[in-house]
Amino acid sequence: MSSEALIILIYILVLASFLGFELIAKVPPTLHTPLMSGSNAISGITIVGALLACNEMGYVTLSKWLGMIALVLATINVVGGYTVTDRMLKMFKKK
Amino acid sequence: MSSEALIILIYILVLASFLGFELIAKVPPTLHTPLMSGSNAISGITIVGALLACNEMGYVTLSKWLGMIALVLATINVVGGYTVTDRMLKMFKKK
Amino acid sequence: MSIAIQIAYLISSILFVLGIKMLNKTKSARQGNRLSALGMFIAILATLVQIQVISFVEIFACIVVGAAIGLYYANKVEMTKMPEMVALFNGFGGLASFSVALSDYFLRTNVNLESIELVTVISIIVSVFIGGVTFTGSIIAFLKLNGNISGSPITFKGQHPLNLALFLSFLTAATFTVIDQTDPVLIIVLIVISLVLGVLTVIPIGGADMPVVISLLNSYSGMAACATGFILNNNVLIVAGSLVGASGIILTQIMCKAMNRSLVNVLLGGFGQTVSSAGEDGPSITVKEIGVEETAMLFDSVSSVIVVPGYGMAVAQAQHVIRELMEQCEKRNIDFKFAIHPVAGRMPGHMNVLLAEANISYDKLIEMESINDEFPNTDLVLIVGANDVVNPAARNNPQSPIYGMPILNADKARTVIVSKRSMGKGYAGVENELFGYPNCLMLLGMPNKPLQK
């Protein structure tokens, strides 16, 4: 990775972190539990990395197995996280 | 510019715009006039482009003159904008 | 670009973000502005380090000239002239982006003779367009506010079709420029249309709407800086430009919302003409006047006062007299506050700056939402040069053009004194029924004089 590419990734890191702080500070306490499980689901984005790692199958057995483990776990995290958050938010109703 | 480089610039554009919206929505009405003049001063960042354009002097006369005009104007914008904002904010006092 | 320079740009981007973030509290605002200025300084230094040394003399000459002009105006300008000042500086910023884009274009086409990449060509065209419109638009706004040209809307038949035709011609010329990058005629067409469009879009808008226009143009100047960032492949320009772009758009929205008008309505221009005729056939209001002496006596018998400042206070520079009034009242233990409407005056936060100038502590300035409940328990409300922002028609009269605009409930107070020059109308051009209410007394004359009790 060139230093330019690295710097740009850091720009994205910095801007996204600032943005995250501003956005989350505005979430009302009522929604903090869904926020926790919803953001937990987002952290499953590492599934992208897991898919790329699985693709390395056939080259190195160890890499392949690690990738497959990561894929199963990340999928649980993503699917479970979004589903349970949706289940919770479905209950928030105003009458 | 490669398409990768372009996409990354767009990432920065998008994140910075979202961040701008969040940050500015929080500025209280009291400070809207200084915000206007202060952000006006920030738009003078084009001075960086003006400096780079001036550097092209000696190659193309037209480019050189345009760069110099841009530099004078951007400097007015930057120096004037920050100074007048500071002058205003200095007056906001609590006793 | 060396890594050190890249890091310097990154740091200045962060400083811009922090600077704007710190503007969200009055206490930290000044330091925020300084952080942002420091960010600018770092960006400039980093750029100077990066460029070759051959042209340092010219560069320093330009910087010195620009800084001298900027400092001179910034220190000289009166606080009431802020909208004009921002308009002018904004125009300069736009012209700078415009010139940078053209400079880059001529360099690439004449010297390097390289074929310019698609993204770069498009960015140059966008930068020329936005920069050009910002430049002439801001200058017209400045001239209108400054009284050099008439503030009333200049409209003519076929105005909107003409603008549309010009815009379509621009798009056509832009398309050809993308294909044949070196044709000088095309680029001149692009330049001329941008500059003309800036003039044409601003002249039909009335002088009183200029603050909205300026705020929108401020947003444009940020976008122009962004486009320049795409030309030069420079992140700090994109970050700073986006922040400014967002800031202008939000301020514009806030103003439109508080005036109860849509942005389109403002931009199409010609506001105020229909309204003045509507105002005429309203029932003429009978008012009760009050003199200076009687006002002074009234002050002796009250224990709480709220002042509602408006545009008239700004024009009459009455803020200093009010400060004196405040000091006298506080000596007598009268509770003294200010009620600030979000669009009182002609610029967002206008009243706050003027009262701060008169050395009034900012914790005495209460925003509309917080103070509206206090009016019914207030003995005396003194309205100084405000009109629309206390017009009960916004609550009561669905026919009124300002119906629905949130207002200060000054009419709910026990006694209301209105200090203004005449029975003149405000910005919206409507009659104010408050002036005829039984609890309302008019103190006519320039607001700065009569209050010197």
Next chain:
Amino acid sequence: MSIAIQIAYLISSILFVLGIKMLNKTKSARQGNRLSALGMFIAILATLVQIQVISFVEIFACIVVGAAIGLYYANKVEMTKMPEMVALFNGFGGLASFSVALSDYFLRTNVNLESIELVTVISIIVSVFIGGVTFTGSIIAFLKLNGNISGSPITFKGQHPLNLALFLSFLTAATFTVIDQTDPVLIIVLIVISLVLGVLTVIPIGGADMPVVISLLNSYSGMAACATGFILNNNVLIVAGSLVGASGIILTQIMCKAMNRSLVNVLLGGFGQTVSSAGEDGPSITVKEIGVEETAMLFDSVSSVIVVPGYGMAVAQAQHVIRELMEQCEKRNIDFKFAIHPVAGRMPGHMNVLLAEANISYDKLIEMESINDEFPNTDLVLIVGANDVVNPAARNNPQSPIYGMPILNADKARTVIVSKRSMGKGYAGVENELFGYPNCLMLLGMPNKPLQK
């Protein structure tokens, strides 16, 4: 990477941002969560398009297994078990990042035989560290909450020096790994230390503090995803990871502030031991009890009721009984509201989720700041399984460990009924003087039974 895939990643980053933004209103929250899920779906699709087709069978098998497990647990789990669930999923996320980093490491060192770039090596090490700590830390948190291992703090002498020593060893091994990238012993040392540190840092923390720990570990899992983004040079991982990182840190801060403790104090562990001894020598409080019949009679004579739910309601699952009570009261035109303390229960927003589950409209749930002024004008406050959040010692008694924590002023109401199993203490382990107040009546027994009047 083709441009289409890049754009897909960009779109999914934007969807994540919008999804979190829409969580700021109850009305839009569900749609926000779906947008964020859509973003994830797009990112996964884009990645599938990008990789070669050879291993599709294995990939689909893994996805199907993972999705089935995820769906099963997400639909089965009880709402009171939310903290456990988040802890478990979070551990999985951490282990996934950890495995991806290692997979990439082995590929680069064993096949490509290229020397790995500095940034990549560092990112791999960071990802292994954070991912490993997140994994074992979350699992311990899960086991503590689930009761599989004791919730009480497990402390031993030299705990903190041991952690420090392990951390320093990790840094040393990391430095050697940067120099000699292919040494398998070094990488095993790194793996082991990360996993062990996760266990060691969480075991000294009491079970009741687990929500804070989970929130912090959630933030870590975001950072691990970020580090993976740096390894793979992938923007969407960085954006999503940063958002999660920020979210966890803010929630942690909110919890610590509402509990009036510092994060360091929570992390150093051992909370609750000193306090229980302090509680013993306090003066024993004499309370007035009330029976079910009398309570029902009391309800006949009041016109306004505020319910303060707490952890006891969650454990007893009393929210459904309370819904019935609410319906009966509303039939008799009794004003019925809920006062929600920010850290009532064991997770931020815990009470809101449970009451929403019982089908109670969210506009009946009032936050602390808004409702605290209403208590003095309320006839009856019914405290259901809450204790610390209504303890007046937080206001009055500077010696109390909870002094300074903002509380609900339930004691200001005309009559207070406290429904709980026993005189047991709450999370903070302190006596509650409210129970001895003259206007306070105790309704002892499991909160779900007695209310069925």
